[in-house]
Amino acid sequence: MAKSFDVIIVGAGPAGSMAALKLARAGLEVALLERGTRPGAKNIFGGLLHNTPALNEIFPSLWEKAPLERHVHRKTLALMTPEASVAMSFETGSFEKAPYNGYTVMRPIFDNWLAEEAVREGATLLASCTAEDLIRENGRISGVTVKGRAGELRGNIVIAADGVLSFMAEKAGLRGEIKPGHMGLGVKLLLGLPREVINERFGLVRDEGADYSLLGITRGLRGGGFLYTNSESLSLGLVVHLDSLKASGQKPYDLLNQACQHPQLQKLLKGAVPLEYSAHLVPEGGLRGMPRLYTDGMMVVGDAAGLCYTNGFNLEGMNLALTSGALAAECALEAIKAKDYSARSLSRYQKRLGASFVIKDMRAFKKAVDMMHMERLYAAYPELVCGLLERIYRAEGKPRDRLLKLLRKEAAGRVKLRELLADAIRIGRAWL
Amino acid sequence: MSPTREIWVLPEIDGSEISELGQGLLSEACEIAAAVGGTATALVFTDGNEDYAGILGQYGISRAYIYRHPLLKHFSAEACAAALAERLLEEKPWLCLMGDTTIGRELGPRLAWLLGTGLVSGCVRMEADPGHPRFFRPVYGAQAYQEIIFTSGATMVVTLDPRILNINILPSPVEARIEVITPELSPENIRTRHLGYAPADFRAVDVAEADVIVGAGVGAATDALLPLVKELAELVEGAIGTTRPVVDEGKIGRERLIGQTGKVVSPDLYLALGISGATHHLGGVQGSGTIVSVNRDAGAPIFQSSDVGVVADLKEILPGLIEKIRQARQDGKII
Amino acid sequence: MINIENITQMTKFEIDDQPHIILNSELCRTCDHHACVNTCPAGCYTLSAATERLDVVYETCLECGTCLVICDKGSVSWGYPRGGYGVNYRLT
Numbered sequence: 001m002a003k004s005f006d007v008i009i010v011g012a013g014p015a016g017s018m019a020a021l022k023l024a025r026a027g028l029e030v031a032l033l034e035r036g037t038r039p040g041a042k043n044i045f046g047g048l049l050h051n052t053p054a055l056n057e058i059f060p061s062l063w064e065k066a067p068l069e070r071h072v073h074r075k076t077l078a079l080m081t082p083e084a085s086v087a088m089s090f091e092t093g094s095f096e097k098a099p100y101n102g103y104t105v106m107r108p109i110f111d112n113w114l115a116e117e118a119v120r121e122g123a124t125l126l127a128s129c130t131a132e133d134l135i136r137e138n139g140r141i142s143g144v145t146v147k148g149r150a151g152e153l154r155g156n157i158v159i160a161a162d163g164v165l166s167f168m169a170e171k172a173g174l175r176g177e178i179k180p181g182h183m184g185l186g187v188k189l190l191l192g193l194p195r196e197v198i199n200e201r202f203g204l205v206r207d208e209g210a211d212y213s214l215l216g217i218t219r220g221l222r223g224g225g226f227l228y229t230n231s232e233s234l235s236l237g238l239v240v241h242l243d244s245l246k247a248s249g250q251k252p253y254d255l256l257n258q259a260c261q262h263p264q265l266q267k268l269l270k271g272a273v274p275l276e277y278s279a280h281l282v283p284e285g286g287l288r289g290m291p292r293l294y295t296d297g298m299m300v301v302g303d304a305a306g307l308c309y310t311n312g313f314n315l316e317g318m319n320l321a322l323t324s325g326a327l328a329a330e331c332a333l334e335a336i337k338a339k340d341y342s343a344r345s346l347s348r349y350q351k352r353l354g355a356s357f358v359i360k361d362m363r364a365f366k367k368a369v370d371m372m373h374m375e376r377l378y379a380a381y382p383e384l385v386c387g388l389l390e391r392i393y394r395a396e397g398k399p400r401d402r403l404l405k406l407l408r409k410e411a412a413g414r415v416k417l418r419e420l421l422a423d424a425i426r427i428g429r430a431w432l
Numbered sequence: 433m434s435p436t437r438e439i440w441v442l443p444e445i446d447g448s449e450i451s452e453l454g455q456g457l458l459s460e461a462c463e464i465a466a467a468v469g470g471t472a473t474a475l476v477f478t479d480g481n482e483d484y485a486g487i488l489g490q491y492g493i494s495r496a497y498i499y500r501h502p503l504l505k506h507f508s509a510e511a512c513a514a515a516l517a518e519r520l521l522e523e524k525p526w527l528c529l530m531g532d533t534t535i536g537r538e539l540g541p542r543l544a545w546l547l548g549t550g551l552v553s554g555c556v557r558m559e560a561d562p563g564h565p566r567f568f569r570p571v572y573g574a575q576a577y578q579e580i581i582f583t584s585g586a587t588m589v590v591t592l593d594p595r596i597l598n599i600n601i602l603p604s605p606v607e608a609r610i611e612v613i614t615p616e617l618s619p620e621n622i623r624t625r626h627l628g629y630a631p632a633d634f635r636a637v638d639v640a641e642a643d644v645i646v647g648a649g650v651g652a653a654t655d656a657l658l659p660l661v662k663e664l665a666e667l668v669e670g671a672i673g674t675t676r677p678v679v680d681e682g683k684i685g686r687e688r689l690i691g692q693t694g695k696v697v698s699p700d701l702y703l704a705l706g707i708s709g710a711t712h713h714l715g716g717v718q719g720s721g722t723i724v725s726v727n728r729d730a731g732a733p734i735f736q737s738s739d740v741g742v743v744a745d746l747k748e749i750l751p752g753l754i755e756k757i758r759q760a761r762q763d764g765k766i767i
Numbered sequence: 768m769i770n771i772e773n774i775t776q777m778t779k780f781e782i783d784d785q786p787h788i789i790l791n792s793e794l795c796r797t798c799d800h801h802a803c804v805n806t807c808p809a810g811c812y813t814l815s816a817a818t819e820r821l822d823v824v825y826e827t828c829l830e831c832g833t834c835l836v837i838c839d840k841g842s843v844s845w846g847y848p849r850g851g852y853g854v855n856y857r858l859t
Contacts, residue, residue: 278829
């Protein structure tokens with residue numbers, strides 16, 4: 001049967017649309033499938049779009065063209081207990097000029113824009129099309145079928161950009177069953193708040209933005225919270241490891257409601273109006289949790305490839321997705337020029353990805369994944385630090401103890417010294 | 433196959449009038465014929481005696497096969513296919529055109545099957561190349577177009593999207609050669625029988641558009657009470673709506689489900705019978721003008737959202753209510 | 768802030784008439800934890816105390832896949848809804 005397109009891309013998220021854009025620009029016939037009514041209709045993230053060379057290459061003045069919310073001006077890491085919190089905030093003048101270090105975006109709006117840019121370059125967007133199965137011919141993947149619609153979409157190469165659950169990668173035999181320990185459930189509430197109130201309350205000027213990582217907000221469950229400022233809204237959410245959530249018997253929306261009630265967060269959320277509630281899985285398996293990335297006729301990009309990590313300070317996902325999409329496009333183009341769509345030809349993708357910051361970072365911080373399984377991080381340590389600081393700061397008109405004694409008092413019942421040392425080494429290994 | 437490219441077209445003629453669709457199809461067939469140096473033949477299936485020579489010639493039709501038989505009074509794909517089969521297989525036209533209508537979609541596949549050829553349905557463009565014409569149809573919600581060519585050399589069977597047709601009446605009509613054929617048809621060969629036409633009525637109206645809705649919840653949708661509920665709905669000329677548990681039990685169709693996961697309605701009057709008022713359901717009726725509820729349970733949440741609440745057993749209250757309303761209507765009181 | 772019963776007031780869903788989640792109730796009966804009930808972020812799963820039957824409401828599914836991943840009995844048949852159906856985020 002005649003082929004319909006040169007490349008078929010399943011999923012019009014950042015990775016898919018980036019690949020489509022580059023391929024269309026190079027003159028290829030590209031089909032970009034999207035199961036939502038529009039690209040982005042099925043997508044959520046925390047989150048931040050970090051400064052990404054692959055994106056800047058195509059859009060040199062991104063902040064003028066793309067629908068961005070705020071550029072991140074101040075980053076805050078907070079340790080939280082039910083009553084207290086301690087935060088470390090960082091801001092620098094060097095993050096205050098273009099190209100900015102990171103932006104908050106609304107995914108249904110941004111993803112739609114990026115896909116439209118791909119369409120402008122000549123890609124064919126097929127919205128409201130859920131890919132159902134892969135087509136194989138001569139031992140090679142050569143297309144997809146669409147759920148509920150007749151016909152086959154055939155191409156020389158299929159790029160699976162279908163997100164964290166990637167049924168395409170599964171059907172291609174590139175990944176096995178998803179393990180609960182490799183996934184985090186993110187739940188998010190978008191809260192409307194007028195721009196001036198946000199600026200006033202968060203100490204921001206014009207379209208500067210604030211970014212909060214909240215450790216300990218999940219009440220002992222492995223995970224964390226986030227709070228980002230958009231132009232006229234706040235993104236508040238939690239990510240919890242699925243196995244931890246299951247063991248706790250708690251409901252994700254109850255956890256989120258409790259977070260909203262936290263005394264310090266309440267002040268920040270005052271008067272905010274709930275606009276939208278969303279949830280999505282986040283790949284948390286690190287390098288080990290990634291599927292295989294290519295086979296005859298197919299490459300896997302973005303969340304579908306498990307390209308997502310956090311080391312406590314950096315939370316990366318969208319930038320990795322965009323970069324992987326760009327690299328897959330380059331490799332697809334070369335493969336099509338050479339008329340070689342075999343696994344061997346497409347293995348170039350893995351090599352290029354491996355040579356880029358994407359895999360290098362996944363590898364560098366693979367121990368961070370293990371570190372994240374340290375239970376004490378989520379309740380005991382935030383309580384320890386907050387408790388210690390409370391002892392340090394409390395005025396009672398009684399003689400003060402010195403630091404080590406205070407530490408011993410606070411640690412008592414919470415963590416033994418050797419446990420503390422072991423944890424410190426584990427954290428050190430993850431970061432140093 | 434004959435050396436001239438013959439294009440057969442079905443203009444769906446009913447009686448002596450040709451609809452706009454039919455005129456469009458005839459014009460299209462003649463246009464293609466002119467482009468490829470072929471001839472256009474019209475097919476008519478009828479039980480009457482009309483003479484079509486005059487009207488067909490206006491469009492450029494030079495030949496027509498009029499199939500006449502009492503069993504062709506109402507359209508039947510089986511009958512038409514059976515009638516046409518002999519000529520079709522004998523002459524094997526180059527192209528067979530129909531509208532992408534219920535008629536074309538029913539008859540097209542049968543003709544394609546008879547000819548052992550393929551069918552292109554919903555075609556929106558044709559490139560009438562005398563060698564290998566190309567047909568285009570929208571796919572994936574018209575976000576892309578499929579280009580189709582017939583490769584086997586057999587007759588091409590195509591249904592055309594009516595929206596692309598244009599009517600073209602020739603300044604001077606051609607003479608159409610008419611051949612009337614009486615096919616051999618018997619009722620035994622035709623498995624469907626036309627019984628009649630049924631007009632649409634208010635009972636079939638979409639519950640989301642209704643001005644008056646009678647909601648039947650678990651308490652009202654029992655075997656004993658449902659007929660009474662329907663009677664009440666008739667009297668108030670209301671559409672029947674329902675709740676999830678009733679749909680799950682299969683008592684009332686899903687299309688009548690009112691609630692957040694069903695339809696959101698805003699009638700002037702919503703009569704909630706035996707509905708407890710779970711938030712899912714209430715979310716679907718909050719836009720209503722007046723909500724009147726009847727429920728056995730005084731603590732049912734629905735009473736908090738109702739304008740008028742009646743704590744009563746439907747078994748006891750419904751017959752009386754129906755009687756009162758019937759009386760009020762007879763007396764000319766408007767409800 | 769979030770009343771999960773009123774999820775459709777916060778989030779838009781295009782509801783298909785065919786479910787994209789099907790449960791094997793026989794297998795559900797063998798389950799001792801029913802983790803799906805608590806972990807679903809949209810509260811789609813309910814365990815009826817009376818009938819001990821596990822039900823799922825696919826209409827307000829946020830399509831995260833938690834239930835698919837968390838079920839260890841293989842009871843959940845889960846695929847994305849047909850194109851254009853299911854959750855339809857406007858902003859997030």
